[in-house]
Amino acid sequence: RDSMDGGDRARARQHVFLLPEYFKDAAKKMKSGLMFVKLVNPCSGEGTIYLFNMCLQQLFEIKVFKEKHHSWFINQSVQSGGLLHFATPIDPLFLLLHYLRKADKEGKFQPLDQVVVDDMFPNCILLLKLPELEKLLQHVTEEKNPEIDKKKYYKYSKEKTIKWLEKKVNQIVAALKTNHVNVSARVQATAFFSGDQASSDKEEDYICYAHGLVSDYIPRELSDDLCKYLKLPEPSTSLPNPPSKKVKLSDEPVEAKEDYTKFNRKDWKTEKVCVSSCSGIFGSRR
Amino acid sequence: MESSDEAAVEKCRIHLRPGTLRDAPPATLHLLPCEVLVSRPAPVGRFFTPAIRQGPDGLEVSFRGRKLRGEEVVVPPGLVGYVMEEKGEGLVGKGFSEGSSNDNEQEQQELVEPPEALERDFDRFIGATASFSGFTLWGLETIPGPDAKVRGALTWPSLAAAVSRWMCPLPGPVRSSLTSSLLPRLSRILPPQWIWGFGAGEHNGAGGAWV
Numbered sequence: 001r002d003s004m005d006g007g008d009r010a011r012a013r014q015h016v017f018l019l020p021e022y023f024k025d026a027a028k029k030m031k032s033g034l035m036f037v038k039l040v041n042p043c044s045g046e047g048t049i050y051l052f053n054m055c056l057q058q059l060f061e062i063k064v065f066k067e068k069h070h071s072w073f074i075n076q077s078v079q080s081g082g083l084l085h086f087a088t089p090i091d092p093l094f095l096l097l098h099y100l101r102k103a104d105k106e107g108k109f110q111p112l113d114q115v116v117v118d119d120m121f122p123n124c125i126l127l128l129k130l131p132e133l134e135k136l137l138q139h140v141t142e143e144k145n146p147e148i149d150k151k152k153y154y155k156y157s158k159e160k161t162i163k164w165l166e167k168k169v170n171q172i173v174a175a176l177k178t179n180h181v182n183v184s185a186r187v188q189a190t191a192f193f194s195g196d197q198a199s200s201d202k203e204e205d206y207i208c209y210a211h212g213l214v215s216d217y218i219p220r221e222l223s224d225d226l227c228k229y230l231k232l233p234e235p236s237t238s239l240p241n242p243p244s245k246k247v248k249l250s251d252e253p254v255e256a257k258e259d260y261t262k263f264n265r266k267d268w269k270t271e272k273v274c275v276s277s278c279s280g281i282f283g284s285r286r
Numbered sequence: 287m288e289s290s291d292e293a294a295v296e297k298c299r300i301h302l303r304p305g306t307l308r309d310a311p312p313a314t315l316h317l318l319p320c321e322v323l324v325s326r327p328a329p330v331g332r333f334f335t336p337a338i339r340q341g342p343d344g345l346e347v348s349f350r351g352r353k354l355r356g357e358e359v360v361v362p363p364g365l366v367g368y369v370m371e372e373k374g375e376g377l378v379g380k381g382f383s384e385g386s387s388n389d390n391e392q393e394q395q396e397l398v399e400p401p402e403a404l405e406r407d408f409d410r411f412i413g414a415t416a417s418f419s420g421f422t423l424w425g426l427e428t429i430p431g432p433d434a435k436v437r438g439a440l441t442w443p444s445l446a447a448a449v450s451r452w453m454c455p456l457p458g459p460v461r462s463s464l465t466s467s468l469l470p471r472l473s474r475i476l477p478p479q480w481i482w483g484f485g486a487g488e489h490n491g492a493g494g495a496w497v
Binding site for chain 2: 014016022063
């Protein structure tokens with residue numbers, strides 16, 4: 001089927017993706033409304049690729065697996081890089097939180113369409129199309145409903161946000177346990193013999209790990225506040241954001257960090273999961 | 287370099303044609319343990335595929351004179367693999383037109399607003415050219431072990447689920463298929479109190495899963 005004509009001609013870049021199965025069902029009902037857009041990354045403030053599914057009215061983040069020395073054979077072609085992209089649902093509240101905290105500098109109640117405004121990433125208005133926003137915002141804001149117009153007015157609440165994040169952490173801890181994720185950084189000899197690694201993981205390790213996971217979706221300052229609130233041990237070194245969060249000048253996705261220290265809470269994904277934010281798909285066309 | 291204008295890139299949306307997800311033909315994928323610098327057509331079926339042997343410890347093949355060992359890796363449950371290409375880059379003739387004409391006019395999706403508001407003339411388009419449910423993972427001399435980073439990455443979707451909610455208000459017909467495909471997996475990942483909103487007649491919407 002694949003013609004080999006022009007064998008020396010470089011071909012279009014092929015992106016290898018894993019999408020939720022239910023996209024296919026949604027695709028039966030829609031002709032459009034699936035789109036990749038660049039939005040602000042609520043942790044780093046960088047532009048990052050997200051995927052809107054307007055039919056499911058859901059937002060997905062795109063993570064990419066990238067490791068040195070890989071390539072794909074796809075049918076009768078070769079694709080360099082060996083990248084593997086994942087689209088997974090993301091809580092849009094993380095992105096809304098970015099704008100709510102920014103607006104909070106003005107210290108007043110504001111309608112949502114005046115909060116979610118971004119010259120750099122104008123596609124942020126799509127966030128306002130997601131359903132159940134009012135319900136969501138109750139987790140992180142105080143609201144006023146002055147009945148002058150039909151609008152609700154919102155103001156960021158740090159107390160509520162921290163409590164909401166704590167619930168998130170508990171939710172993640174539960175998932176880590178059911179998935180039998182090894183969250184302990186200590187390699188214990190007993191694990192090699194007993195094969196029962198789960199028992200060596202202490203509750204605090206789970207909470208640290210979960211905190212690290214959540215910290216990928218919130219700014220550093222909030223992550224530190226949450227750390228204090230959860231009474232987690234202070235990280236031994238107060239590193240700035242790890243390299244994976246730094247400015248990316250190329251249009252290539254960055255690589256996840258490699259080194260792992262018990263106390264650097266942000267390094268949760270080095271051992272288990274090796275994915276990073278995606279920026280590559282938006283590269284300029286040749 | 288069509289869009290050297292950075293601002294245009296930030297505004298741009300890349301629309302994925304849903305129809306292409308439905309009709310994507312299956313593809314064969316191999317993840318190699320080496321970097322091939324150029325992306326281009328390659329006679330995989332002539333040189334690589336026929337040389338694959340089933341050895342005592344997994345699949346065996348050689349590439350550029352080096353010995354590779356590999357095994358089939360299955361895409362995690364609830365996910366489907368797709369190969370995507372941007373329209374106008376190599377898809378001339380393949381087209382992104384919604385091929386199947388069994389959509390009648392009443393079956394239009396109920397978008398929050400008409401699609402023309404979502405699609406602007408400076409946007410770009412991408413489509414799935416192929417799908418896959420697994421791929422062959424190759425290592426140099428030995429099969430990549432359980433610590434291989436790609437295996438770790440494949441566990442990411444189940445963790446991501448814990449960080450974000452699962453439920454979204456679903457259009458009716460999708461609901462049933464969702465239930466069958468997602469529920470077994472959900473129960474593995476989330477405690478029971480997060481799995482709701484699926485019950486017939488119940489209308490919890492998204493609220494329940496957010497806590």
